[in-house]
Amino acid sequence: MAIHAISLIVNGTKEQVQVPSNMTLIHTLREKLGYTGTKNGCEAGECGACTVLVDGEPVNSCLVLAVEMDSKEITTIEGLADSGQLTPLQEAFAELNAVQCGYCTPGMLMAATALLSRNPYPSEGDIVEALVGNLCRCTGYQRIIDAVQKASRNGGAR
Amino acid sequence: MKISESGLIGKSVPRTDVIDKVTGCAVFVDDIQFGPSLLHSRLVRSPYPHALIKRISTKKAEELPGVRAVVTGKDLTARLGLYLIDRPIFASDRVRYYGEPVAGVVANTEDIAVEAAKLVKIDYEVLPAIYDPVESTQPDAPLLHPDLGSYTVANFIFPEPGTNISEHFKIRKGDVESSWSNCAALAEGRFSLPPIEHVPLETHTSIALSEKSGQMTLWASSQSPFAMRDMIAQCLGIPHNKLRVIAPLVGGGFGGKAGVTMEACAVVMAQAVEGRPVKLRLTREEEFVGTSVRQSLVSEIKVGCDKDGNLLAMELTYYFGGGAYNDYGVNIARAAGYSCTGPYDVPNVKADSLCVYTNHPVGSAMRGFGMPEIHWGLEQIMDQLAENIGMDPAEFRLKNCVRTDDEIVTGMKMTPIDLEACIDKVSKAIDWEKKEQPTAPNKKRGKGIAIMWKAPAMPPNPGSAAVVRFNEDATVNVEVGGQELGQGSFTIAAQIAAETLGVPYNSVTVSSPLDTKYSPYEWQTVASRLTWSMGNAVKAAAEDARTQILETVADHWGEEVDDLTIKDGLVISFKSEREQPLDKMVIYGLPNEDFEGWKGGPVIGRGHFMPTYVTNLDPETGQGTRAVVHYTVGAQAVDLEVDLETGQLEVLNIASAYDVGRAINPDLIMTQIEGGAVHGMSSAFEALKFNESGEVLNPSFVDYRIANIADIPRKIHGDYVETPIGDGPWGARGVGEHVMVQTAPAIANALYDAVGIRFSDLPLSADKIYLALERKNETG
Numbered sequence: 001m002a003i004h005a006i007s008l009i010v011n012g013t014k015e016q017v018q019v020p021s022n023m024t025l026i027h028t029l030r031e032k033l034g035y036t037g038t039k040n041g042c043e044a045g046e047c048g049a050c051t052v053l054v055d056g057e058p059v060n061s062c063l064v065l066a067v068e069m070d071s072k073e074i075t076t077i078e079g080l081a082d083s084g085q086l087t088p089l090q091e092a093f094a095e096l097n098a099v100q101c102g103y104c105t106p107g108m109l110m111a112a113t114a115l116l117s118r119n120p121y122p123s124e125g126d127i128v129e130a131l132v133g134n135l136c137r138c139t140g141y142q143r144i145i146d147a148v149q150k151a152s153r154n155g156g157a158r
Numbered sequence: 159m160k161i162s163e164s165g166l167i168g169k170s171v172p173r174t175d176v177i178d179k180v181t182g183c184a185v186f187v188d189d190i191q192f193g194p195s196l197l198h199s200r201l202v203r204s205p206y207p208h209a210l211i212k213r214i215s216t217k218k219a220e221e222l223p224g225v226r227a228v229v230t231g232k233d234l235t236a237r238l239g240l241y242l243i244d245r246p247i248f249a250s251d252r253v254r255y256y257g258e259p260v261a262g263v264v265a266n267t268e269d270i271a272v273e274a275a276k277l278v279k280i281d282y283e284v285l286p287a288i289y290d291p292v293e294s295t296q297p298d299a300p301l302l303h304p305d306l307g308s309y310t311v312a313n314f315i316f317p318e319p320g321t322n323i324s325e326h327f328k329i330r331k332g333d334v335e336s337s338w339s340n341c342a343a344l345a346e347g348r349f350s351l352p353p354i355e356h357v358p359l360e361t362h363t364s365i366a367l368s369e370k371s372g373q374m375t376l377w378a379s380s381q382s383p384f385a386m387r388d389m390i391a392q393c394l395g396i397p398h399n400k401l402r403v404i405a406p407l408v409g410g411g412f413g414g415k416a417g418v419t420m421e422a423c424a425v426v427m428a429q430a431v432e433g434r435p436v437k438l439r440l441t442r443e444e445e446f447v448g449t450s451v452r453q454s455l456v457s458e459i460k461v462g463c464d465k466d467g468n469l470l471a472m473e474l475t476y477y478f479g480g481g482a483y484n485d486y487g488v489n490i491a492r493a494a495g496y497s498c499t500g501p502y503d504v505p506n507v508k509a510d511s512l513c514v515y516t517n518h519p520v521g522s523a524m525r526g527f528g529m530p531e532i533h534w535g536l537e538q539i540m541d542q543l544a545e546n547i548g549m550d551p552a553e554f555r556l557k558n559c560v561r562t563d564d565e566i567v568t569g570m571k572m573t574p575i576d577l578e579a580c581i582d583k584v585s586k587a588i589d590w591e592k593k594e595q596p597t598a599p600n601k602k603r604g605k606g607i608a609i610m611w612k613a614p615a616m617p618p619n620p621g622s623a624a625v626v627r628f629n630e631d632a633t634v635n636v637e638v639g640g641q642e643l644g645q646g647s648f649t650i651a652a653q654i655a656a657e658t659l660g661v662p663y664n665s666v667t668v669s670s671p672l673d674t675k676y677s678p679y680e681w682q683t684v685a686s687r688l689t690w691s692m693g694n695a696v697k698a699a700a701e702d703a704r705t706q707i708l709e710t711v712a713d714h715w716g717e718e719v720d721d722l723t724i725k726d727g728l729v730i731s732f733k734s735e736r737e738q739p740l741d742k743m744v745i746y747g748l749p750n751e752d753f754e755g756w757k758g759g760p761v762i763g764r765g766h767f768m769p770t771y772v773t774n775l776d777p778e779t780g781q782g783t784r785a786v787v788h789y790t791v792g793a794q795a796v797d798l799e800v801d802l803e804t805g806q807l808e809v810l811n812i813a814s815a816y817d818v819g820r821a822i823n824p825d826l827i828m829t830q831i832e833g834g835a836v837h838g839m840s841s842a843f844e845a846l847k848f849n850e851s852g853e854v855l856n857p858s859f860v861d862y863r864i865a866n867i868a869d870i871p872r873k874i875h876g877d878y879v880e881t882p883i884g885d886g887p888w889g890a891r892g893v894g895e896h897v898m899v900q901t902a903p904a905i906a907n908a909l910y911d912a913v914g915i916r917f918s919d920l921p922l923s924a925d926k927i928y929l930a931l932e933r934k935n936e937t938g
C-alpha cells in the first residue's frame with residue numbers, strides 16, 4: 001500500500017506524519033500522533049464518539065482518510081482546554097455531571113463546540129439537531145442539553 | 159449511628175474523574191500505548207448457531223505473511239464459568255451460537271489479522287437449533303450440553319442433566335391451589351421479551367502479554383478484574399499471582415463487562431506469541447454479535463386477590479433463555495426465583511424459575527439482573543388484577559406493596575424500606591389523578607405506574623477490601639478493587655474516606671487503573687453493591703488510619719484518644735484545645751519529648767467488609783432465614799401519548815423515586831435515575847434480531863437503535879427516599895441498576911391506559927402499536 005507524507009495542524013501544532021492510503025483520521029490521531037482523547041465507538045460514522053473539528057467543522061474522524069486531511073486544521077478534545085483553563089462548555093459538562101463513563105464525552109464536546117461557535121445561543125431544538133449523531137448510553141442526554149445551554153449563557157464555545 | 163460531622167455525606171461534591179473525562183485525559187484500555195511490539199488479533203467466529211466442528215484447517219492462514227500464530231481450542235479442554243463451568247474458550251467440537259469464537263489469529267497488523275481470519279477453514283455439520291426457552295425444555299428438543307451432568311457447579315445451583323435446564327429454582331410457600339377459590343378476582347398472562355445487548359459506547363477490548371517467566375498480564379475493559387483473574391486462572395491453570403489483570407476506566411458496562419467475555423481468547427493467543435503484547439478489540443459488529451446479552455424470558459403468571467384487593471396467591475413460571483452457555487445466567491434465574499413476586503406481600507406462592515440453554519448468544523447480567531425481565535410481566539399483571547377488582551393501580555400497589563419487617567416470599571424478614579413513600583412521590587410528580595388532554599386530536603394520552611424491588615444477587619459471601627494511604631503532605635490515596643464505570647463509585651469512595659478521616663474531599667485520590675497486583679480485593683462491580691459493600695470497606699480502612707493517627711497524637715500529648723478528633727486535616731483536642739496538622743506526621747510520626755526517640759510512622763489503614771449472615775435456601779421450597787443482604791425498592795410513573803396514525807409513542811414525562819437508604823451524593827443518584835429512565839425506555843424498543851438460521855440481523859447502531867438525544871422524554875423527574883439499613887455506610891445502599899427495572903412495564907401500563915390494548919411481548923415498536931390499533935378498530 002502506498003504511504004503518503006502529510007502534514008496536519010493538530011490543536012495548533014504542525015504535525016508531519018506518514019500514513020498508508022487507507023488510514024482514517026481517527027487511527028492517525030490515536031495511533032500515529034497519540035491523541036487518544038478521540039474515541040472509537042463504531043468506525044462506521046454511527047455514534048459520534050470520534051468527532052473532531054476539521055477547519056472548525058465537526059467531522060466523524062472514522063469516516064475520513066488521513067490523506068484527505070493534508071494541511072488541514074484539526075481540533076481534538078485535547079485542544080479545548082488552554083493551559084488548564086477549561087472552556088465554558090467543558091466546565092458546564094463537569095459542573096452539571098453531564099458525564100458518566102465519559103466515553104462519548106470527547107465527541108459530544110467537539111460537536112457541541114462546533115454548534116456554539118456557529119450558533120452561540122442555540123435553542124433546545126438546535127442542540128438536539130446538532131447532537132443527534134452522538135450516542136450516549138449512560139446519561140440520558142438531558143444534562144448534556146442543559147450543559148450546552150449553560151455554556152451558551154456563559155460565553156459559548158470559548 | 160454517627161451523624162456526619164463535616165457534612166460531606168449527603169453533599170453533591172464533584173466527581174473525582176470529571177476533569178479527566180472532559181479534557182480527553184481519561185485513560186480507557188484502548189488508549190494505552192504499547193509501542194511497536196504490539197501485535198493485533200481477530201477471532202474466527204461460527205457462522206452457525208448449532209453445529210459440530212468436523213475439521214479446522216489453519217494452514218493457509220498461518221502461511222499468510224505477517225501472521226504470527228493461529229490458535230484453536232484443540233488442546234484446551236478446561237472450561238470457563240462463574241456458577242456453572244460450561245464454556246470453552248474456543249469451541250473445539252461443537253458450536254452453540256452464531257458468532258461463537260472457534261479460532262484466533264495473531265498478526266503484525268489488524269488488516270493482516272482480518273485477512274488471515276478469512277483463511278481459517280472450518281468444516282461444520284449443522285445441527286438443529288433451538289431459540290425458544292419453553293420449547294427448549296421439551297423432551298424432544300435438541301440437547302445442547304450432553305455433558306451437563308459432569309460440569310462443576312456452585313452448591314446453590316440445580317441443573318437437570320439430560321435436559322437443557324441449567325437451573326431450576328423453586329418456591330413453595332403456603333397453599334396456592336386452595337387459595338384460588340378464595341379469590342374475588344384473578345388475572346393471568348403470558349409475557350415475553352427478547353435478548354437485548356448492553357451497548358456500551360466502548361467495545362470490549364483487551365491486551366494480553368505472556369512473558370517467559372510465566373507471568374501473564376491482561377489489560378481489559380472490565381467491571382470485575384478479580385473475578386476475571388479467578389475464572390481465567392482456574393481455567394488455564396495459571397497461579398493467581400502469575401496472572402495480573404489491569405483494568406483502567408470502563409467506557410460503559412451495564413453488566414456486559416462483568417465476568418469473562420472474550421478476554422480469555424486474548425490470553426490464549428498471547429501464550430502463542432510469548433513476549434509480545436496482543437490486542438483484541440471487538441468491532442461494533444462483534445460487540446452486537448459476540449458478547450453476552452440480557453437473556454430472553456417467557457413468563458407465565460397467575461395471581462388472585464380477595465374482594466378488598468388483598469393479594470392472596472401467585473403462581474409463576476419463568477423460562478429464561480440462557481443462551482449457549484452460562485455466564486451469570488443460572489444465578490439470574492435463581493435471583494428471579496427468590497424475588498419472583500416482585501415487591502408484593504403475597505401469602506401463597508408457587509414458582510418455578512428455569513434457566514434454559516438455547517442457541518442464542520451467552521445470556522448474562524444486564525443492569526438489574528433478572529428484575530427488568532420479571533417485572534415486565536409482573537407489573538402488567540398487577541394492573542390487570544387492579545382493574546379486575548375495580549381498584550386504581552396506584553392504590554392497589556399501596557395496599558399490597560411490601561413493607562419493612564414483612565415476611566417476604568423466601569420467608570425472610572423484609573429489610574428497612576419505604577415503598578409507599580416512593581409511590582406517593584411519583585404519583586404526585588406525575589399528577590396521577592389528573593386525566594390529561596392529548597396534545598393533538600390524532601393522539602391518545604395515558605398514564606401508567608410500576609414498582610420494583612431488587613436485591614444484590616450474588617453468592618452469600620462476596621467481599622470488599624480497601625486501603626487508605628497517607629502521603630507526606632497529608633493527601634490521601636484510597637485503593638479499592640471496585641470499578642468506575644461512570645456510576646460514580648470512585649467519588650463515593652473518596653467522600654466516605656474524606657468524611658471518616660476528617661480531611662478535605664479534594665485531598666483524596668482514588669487509585670486507577672485497578673490492578674490485581676496492587677489493588678485490594680473486590681468481588682465484582684455488579685449488583686449495585688459498591689456504595690454499600692466497598693463503601694463499608696473504605697470506611698473501615700479510613701477508621702483504621704484515623705485510629706493510628708489519633709493514638710500517635712494522644713500518646714504525644716499525653717491525652718486520651720477519646721478526647722481527640724480530626725477536622726479539616728487537623729488533629730484537635732476537645733480537652734486541651736491543642737492542634738496538630740497531619741502533614742509530615744502521617745509519614746514521619748511525632749518525636750518524643752526532647753527528641754528522645756519517635757512514635758508513629760507511615761499511616762496505612764486497611765478495611766474489609768463481607769456479609770456473614772446470608773443463608774442457603776431449601777432447594778424444594780426456596781425458604782430460608784436470609785435469602786439476600788437487603789432490597790432496594792422504587793416506583794416509576796409515566797405520562798405518554800400515542801399517535802393513532804403512526805403508532806408512534808412519545809413519553810412526555812417520567813417520574814422515578816427510589817429508596818436509597820442514605821444519599822451519599824444526591825446528584826450522582828439523580829444521574830443514575832435520569833440515565834436509567836432513558837435506558838429503561840430505550841430497552842422497551844430494543845431487540846437483537848435473528849433470522850431462521852440464527853444469524854444476527856441487526857449488528858450495527860443503525861439497525862439496533864438505542865435512544866438518541868431526540869428520543870428522550872420531555873420531562874425526566876427524579877427523587878429519592880432515605881430509609882437507612884443497619885449495615886450500609888451511613889445506612890446507604892445501591893441504586894445503579896434499579897433505575898431501569900420497571901420502566902418498560904410502566905410504559906406498557908400507560909399505553910394500556912391510553913389505548914386500551916395490552917402489549918405482552920417486547921419489543922414495542924410503532925408498527926406493532928399501529929397494527930394493534932388497527933385490529934382493535936376492526937373488531938370494535
Ligand code: FES
Pocket residue numbers: 039040041042043044045046047048049050051060061062063
Ligand atoms: S467511531 Fe466514528 S462515528 Fe462511531
Ligand code: FES
Pocket residue numbers: 098099100101102103104105135136137138139359409410644
Ligand atoms: S457518558 Fe457513557 S456513553 Fe455517554
